[in-house]
Amino acid sequence: MRKLLVADDDPNIRTLLRHVLTREGYQVIEVSDGREAIDKMKETTVDLAIVDVMMPHVDGLELCEYIRETYDIPIILLTALQQLSDKEQGYLKGTDDYVTKPFEPEELLFRITALFRRYSVASQDMIRLNRLMIDRKNYEITFGEETLLLPVKEFELLAQLAQYPGRLFSRSELIELVWGADYEGDERTVDVHIKRLRERFLDYQDDFMIRTVRGIGYKLEVITS
Known part of the structure; x- marks a missing residue:
């Protein structure tokens, strides 16, 4: 179930959005100001943020x-302001869409669906592990503004596991997918690389873990609150 953050100091707007969004199968996290929103996002994974402009x-x-600087999720700004300069400020700050109050709930749902579709296409090369982002195209892992660079095979192994969280891969599958079918080395190469990944990401166990399934192989699990 996708989690949507609703940040608005108007309790009536929060009640309306909670009703509409939960009816559509979303889980809603409500906050009344931006500071509370930041704290909530540090505690739990959010898939999309709906943010009121005027908050304390x-x-x-x-x-x-x-x-925008910390997470890679869609953002919709809600505002009573209709000036073009106000909307420009919103887009400059990184919003994906802008909805002016009063609004039709159905229109907001359409925009949410469109944003998820757009991000789904873009995410083929981007994998999120809570606070970590794996950029498969550029072989980079980012945590906020920090960039982590890994040896190529370690990166490819992590990306392969992260692309299918919860799926169990045998060592032979991982050898073929990461090293290639013509690789002549030992399958224990996988074990060595997994050990190195665990050591590198020891401080990120609140975001993901690589589990060993004895006698078979490995799977990556994303930690949920």
Whole structure:
């Protein structure tokens, strides 16, 4: 079930969105200001954020900028402001879409569906493990503004497991997928590389873990709250 963050200081708007979104099968996380939103996103994985511009403590534009710098998720800004310059500020801060109040709930649902479709296409080369992003095209792993670079085979092994979280891969499958069918080395090569990955990502066990299934192989599990 996809989790949607609703950040709005108006309880009536939150109630409306909770009703509409849960009816469509989404799980809704409600917060009343940007500071609370940041704290919630550190605790649990969010798949899309719906953010009101005018909020206390940390406003919607600041929150939008924080989300764009830290996570790779779609963002929809809600606002009562209709000036083109206000919308420009929203897009400059990183929002994907803009909805002006008052709005039709059905229109918001259409926009959510479209954004998930767009991000699904883009995510073929991007894999998210909670706070970590794996960029398969550029062979990079990012954590916020930090970039982690791995040896090629370690990266390819991690990406292969991460692309199918929860799926069990045998050592022979991983050898063929990562090293190639003509690889003549020992299957224990997989064990060595898994050990190195575990050591490298020891500080990220709240995001994912690589499990050993005795006598068969490995699977990657994304940690959920």
